[in-house]
Amino acid sequence: MTMRLFGLLAAASVGLSGTAFADTVKLGYQLPLTGETAQYGQDFRKAADIALAEFNKSGKPFTVEILFEDSRSDAKEGTTIARKFVDNKEIVGVLGDFTSGVSMAAAQVYKDAGMPQLSQTASHPDYTKISKYQFRNIATQAQEGPYNAKWMLSKGYKNIAIIAEQTDWGQSVGAGFTDTVKAGGGTIVFSEFFNRGLKDYRSLISKIERAKPDAIYTGFFYEDGAQFLKQVQQLGIKTPVYSTSAAYSPKLLELAGDAAEGVHLTSNFLPTDPSADVQHFVTEWKAKSDGAVPGQFPAQAYDAVRIMLAAVEKAYPNPTREKVRDALAETKDFPGVTGKTTFGPDREAQKELVKVEVKGGAFVPVAD
Amino acid sequence: MNGSELVPLRGGWSRPVPLLAALALFAVLPAVLAGFDRGYLYQIANLSLIFVLLSASMHLVTGVAGLLHLGHAAFYGVGAYTAALLSSKLGLGFTATLPLSGLTAALVAFLVALPTMRLVSIYFAVATLAIGQMLYLVMLNWVELTKGPNGIIVTKGLELFGFSLSGRLPTYYTVAVVVALCVVAIGRLSHSYYGNTLRSIREDDQCADAMGVRTVRLKMEAFTLSAFFAGVAGSLWAHMTGYISPGDFKFSESILILAMVVVGGLGSLPGAVIGALLLILLPEGLRGLGDFRNIMVGLVMFLSILLLPKGLFGEVSALDFARRQWGAAWRRTRGGEGIGWR
Numbered sequence: 080m081t082m083r084l085f086g087l088l089a090a091a092s093v094g095l096s097g098t099a100f101a102d103t104v105k106l107g108y109q110l111p112l113t114g115e116t117a118q119y120g121q122d123f124r125k126a127a128d129i130a131l132a133e134f135n136k137s138g139k140p141f142t143v144e145i146l147f148e149d150s151r152s153d154a155k156e157g158t159t160i161a162r163k164f165v166d167n168k169e170i171v172g173v174l175g176d177f178t179s180g181v182s183m184a185a186a187q188v189y190k191d192a193g194m195p196q197l198s199q200t201a202s203h204p205d206y207t208k209i210s211k212y213q214f215r216n217i218a219t220q221a222q223e224g225p226y227n228a229k230w231m232l233s234k235g236y237k238n239i240a241i242i243a244e245q246t247d248w249g250q251s252v253g254a255g256f257t258d259t260v261k262a263g264g265g266t267i268v269f270s271e272f273f274n275r276g277l278k279d280y281r282s283l284i285s286k287i288e289r290a291k292p293d294a295i296y297t298g299f300f301y302e303d304g305a306q307f308l309k310q311v312q313q314l315g316i317k318t319p320v321y322s323t324s325a326a327y328s329p330k331l332l333e334l335a336g337d338a339a340e341g342v343h344l345t346s347n348f349l350p351t352d353p354s355a356d357v358q359h360f361v362t363e364w365k366a367k368s369d370g371a372v373p374g375q376f377p378a379q380a381y382d383a384v385r386i387m388l389a390a391v392e393k394a395y396p397n398p399t400r401e402k403v404r405d406a407l408a409e410t411k412d413f414p415g416v417t418g419k420t421t422f423g424p425d426r427e428a429q430k431e432l433v434k435v436e437v438k439g440g441a442f443v444p445v446a447d
Numbered sequence: 448m449n450g451s452e453l454v455p456l457r458g459g460w461s462r463p464v465p466l467l468a469a470l471a472l473f474a475v476l477p478a479v480l481a482g483f484d485r486g487y488l489y490q491i492a493n494l495s496l497i498f499v500l501l502s503a504s505m506h507l508v509t510g511v512a513g514l515l516h517l518g519h520a521a522f523y524g525v526g527a528y529t530a531a532l533l534s535s536k537l538g539l540g541f542t543a544t545l546p547l548s549g550l551t552a553a554l555v556a557f558l559v560a561l562p563t564m565r566l567v568s569i570y571f572a573v574a575t576l577a578i579g580q581m582l583y584l585v586m587l588n589w590v591e592l593t594k595g596p597n598g599i600i601v602t603k604g605l606e607l608f609g610f611s612l613s614g615r616l617p618t619y620y621t622v623a624v625v626v627a628l629c630v631v632a633i634g635r636l637s638h639s640y641y642g643n644t645l646r647s648i649r650e651d652d653q654c655a656d657a658m659g660v661r662t663v664r665l666k667m668e669a670f671t672l673s674a675f676f677a678g679v680a681g682s683l684w685a686h687m688t689g690y691i692s693p694g695d696f697k698f699s700e701s702i703l704i705l706a707m708v709v710v711g712g713l714g715s716l717p718g719a720v721i722g723a724l725l726l727i728l729l730p731e732g733l734r735g736l737g738d739f740r741n742i743m744v745g746l747v748m749f750l751s752i753l754l755l756p757k758g759l760f761g762e763v764s765a766l767d768f769a770r771r772q773w774g775a776a777w778r779r780t781r782g783g784e785g786i787g788w789r
Contacts, residue, residue: 113741148734151741153493154695159731162486180598180692187600187689203597245587246596246690274587306698325546 094207096130102141104391104398107148107164107364108384109175109185114151119177119376124200126373126381127174129363134388141387141395150176150185157181161188169396172197174380174388177245178288179203186213195404199383201377203247204254207426214407214422218430220248222296223323223345224255226432227296229322231342232263233447236293240269242283242307244299249310252298252323268292282309288319294319300365301326301374305334319343324432328374347417347430348378349394349444357416374418382415389413430435464772472623481616487614487672493687495727496626497680498640502707502723503633503716504676509705510668510714510762511637513649515572519704520581524586525552525694526681529690530600532592540606545625545682552678555582557671564663564670567652579701584785586693598692601685622683629676634716636672637767646714710751712758722759 108127111120124147135142146161146167151360157176164170165188172195176182182201189196190210197214198206204221207213231239237323239260241247247350249272257267267291273283284307287295295318299307304326311320322344329350332339350361350372360381364373387403413420418431436445480488505519512525526548533539533547563574586593593599604613605621610620637644647655652662685691703726711722729747733740751759760768 112738149740151737152694154688154690154692156730159487159494160489161595162490166485166487178694179597180690180694183598183600184688184690184693192486205597205600209600247598248596250590250597272588274584 096233104141104143104171104395105167105169106143106145106387106391107160107166107167107170107173107175107371109150109157109160109173109181111152111177112147112149114153116152116177119200120152122150122373122377123177123380124176125367126377127384129360129367130381130384130388131363134385139395143391145174145384146170146177149407150181151177152178152181154181154184157185158188161185161194164196165189165192170194171391171398171400172407174199174383174387176201179206182206183209186210189213192400193404194400195407197383197387197407199380202250202251203353207414208344211408211426214426214428216379216386216417216420216428218324218432219249219349219427220255220323221394222255222430223256223425224252225259227323228256228259228263228265228319228346229310230345230434230447231296232260232265234294234319236292236319237265238268238291240267240287240290240338241267241297241298242271242273242287243297243302244275244300245272246275248325249255256296273303277303278306280307281314284311284314284316288314288316292318294321297322297326299326301328301331301334304331305339308335308342324375325446327435327442328376329372332437332442337440338442339437343445344435345432346375346435346442347432348373348375349433349435349442351442351444352416354429356414360416373435378416382413382417382420386410386413386417386420462772464768469627470677472627473620476574477616477619477623480619484615486615489619491623491728491731492619493683495724496622497683497687498723498727499720500626500629500680500683501677501704502711502719503630504673504680505644505704505708506711506714506716507633507637507676508669508673508717510708510712510716510719511642511649512645514666515568515575515672517698517701517705518573519673519677520696520698520700521550521579521582522556522677522705523584523681523684523700524693525674526678527691527696528586528593528599528626528681528683529678530682530685531601534601534603534686535599538603540603540609540620541612541682541686542606542608544630545679546684548682548685549675549678552681553671553675556674557667560667560670562598564667566596576698579698583693583697586696593693596693598690601689601691603686605686606687618687622687625679625683629679630716630720633676634769634773637716638766638773645738649714668709681700697761700789710748710759712761712765714762715758715760717765717768718758718760725759 110119110123127145131145150157151159164173174197176185177200179201183203183206186196186209189212197210199213199216202217202219207215232249241253243252249336260267269287296318320342324346326344327346347410390403390406391398393406408422410422421429434445480492501523508514509516529543529548530552533544558579566574578633587595605618606612645658646667647660648662656662707720707722707726712718729742730740736743
């Protein structure tokens with residue numbers, strides 16, 4: 080039994096000793112490559128590969144290598160990976176994880192080790208408060224909620240119903256939005272959280288309708304969103320539905336079909352944006368994914384990796400974890416496919432948001 | 448002197464396993480860990496030990512008493528949340544939260560066991576499934592108390608009566624001592640006349656009842672005791688990682704612990720320990736395989752059940768092993784026949 084333990088420990092430690100090249104800088108990326116949320120992790124790896132290949136081809140005096148580790152969106156695996164990355168003295172910065180829970184568990188390790196951590200999606204309000212080493216490349220609901228609230232109020236909707244998934248993120252969807260609605264003279268007539276992966280929304284929808292709202296504000300990802308919208312259509316309900324950038328994915332249109340028609344949501348990434356940067360990313364992505372169009376999250380991951388690479392470049396030569404952290408903190412107006420990104424003193428990404436409506440089976444930017 | 452006289456067998460080299468196990472756990476392994484000095488290895492060692500405790504605690508209720516338990520992770524969660532809430536709201540340290548976590552988990556288990564203990568076989572399993580889900584949903588949805596999906600940051604690390612034990616080696620030793628004590632306690636419970644009584648309930652509860660065994664009471668005790676140890680494991684996890692959220696205690700964790708017990712060998716304590724080590728260390732060791740590692744883990748589990756349906760260390764050989772190597776007052780006749788329990 081003991082021998083078995085040693086054998087496996089030794090086997091596990093083999094992965095730690097990499098070969099060192101003076102001109103290679105290493106980064107870690109922890110993400111769910113298997114498990115229930117693997118579809119997101121696989122997308123992030125694809126986006127990171129695109130960003131990394133471009134960087135290494137651009138004739139910099141050094142190359143960067145990213146070590147990917149599968150966390151399965153499991154906190155125990157996430158902290159183990161964090162220890163592994165911290166042990167590897169060559170790694171100067173870490174990207175990930177996908178969910179806030181795993182990102183925050185891993186952040187406890189990175190905090191003590193002084194390792195800069197940049198998550199493309201962790202949206203928990205307290206994530207960046209853990210230490211000065213935590214950054215994120217996602218517009219938080221503290222920013223998006225008030226923006227959407229003003230948008231809906233400007234349309235004349237006074238009685239609003241909110242539903243959101245029962246996660247840390249769903250909680251922040253409700254919190255950020257409600258205050259602005261109330262301050263603007265509106266009323267929240269109904270508010271409820273549902274558990275992720277719910278199949279039957281009909282009782283929830285009837286409860287919403289009983290409250291007679293002018294519009295429904297929703298916090299869900301595309302899988303739950305598609306289910307919800309289909310069932311809203313089946314019940315013949317015409318109340319306008321608004322949502323957040325988390326639902327902004329081509330898969331929403333694919334899964335919900337014409338039930339998604341007329342949904343309003345915000346985004347900071349438009350694959351139809353004619354700018355060269357965006358079109359380059361979309362082309363590269365399509366080449367790697369059988370012509371599929373990238374959604375919001377891969378775009379955030381693509382930018383997160385490029386922001387990290389820019390910080391490494393700034394810290395070069397002899398980049399250290401501390402230098403990379405400082406370089407990340409100085410990120411200002413980084414031109415990405417999700418708009419310009421600046422890290423505030425709270426290490427939150429300030430993002431520009433775009434209003435979008437689903438029209439004719441596509442996301443179309445709208446002025447109001 | 449006749450052949451049937453009972454002679455107590457003394458310790459020492461006739462029973463080297465307890466000594467070797469203690470040496471490995473408290474001397475060799477920490478020396479190796481300190482030699483490599485990698486946080487990663489410490490993390491894996493600590494995580495393995497916590498799951499050894501979870502697996503051993505489930506062994507008591509599922510392996511020995513034969514109650515298929517599908518909600519064990521929820522009691523692990525109750526322990527972790529008790530520790531996290533007591534330390535973040537009342538400022539209590541690990542010394543206080545460790546026993547309180549165990550007791551709270553045991554209390555919750557006792558209360559939910561009251562109405563379910565007369566259920567048998569698959570009906571009991573479904574009831575524990577429901578209990579696990581209910582407790583998980585309480586952690587997820589009682590936002591005022593548990594902060595719901597936001598989870599709780601536990602700022603206090605491991606300590607003993609105010610002395611900080613938060614370094615790498617002290618953390619390992621704390622986890623190792625707590626887990627070792629608990630596993631020894633579980634060993635004493637399952638390798639004894641008490642354990643035999645639980646086994647009699649597993650084999651035929653009506654027959655045991657007819658023989659005068661208080662089956663309902665004993666099942667309840669096994670269930671409550673097992674929750675106590677799971678709660679202790681939860682407290683270790685909460686203080687060790689510094690952040691917990693409901694996702695750490697969902698149904699899939701219960702299944703993971705169940706798989707550990709079954710792969711190791713139902714009813715076998717050494718098996719439960721080996722099963723836990725296997726299912727924590729194997730996925731880590733196979734990281735090099737990338738996306739295929741979970742398939743490999745599944746394959747190993749499948750083959751081990753197919754080829755060794757009684758487990759890696761089956762109950763019969765485990766009992767024999769425990770009798771020969773662990774019993775301090777196990778008696779043996781001069782003819783070589785053994786009797787009794789220690």
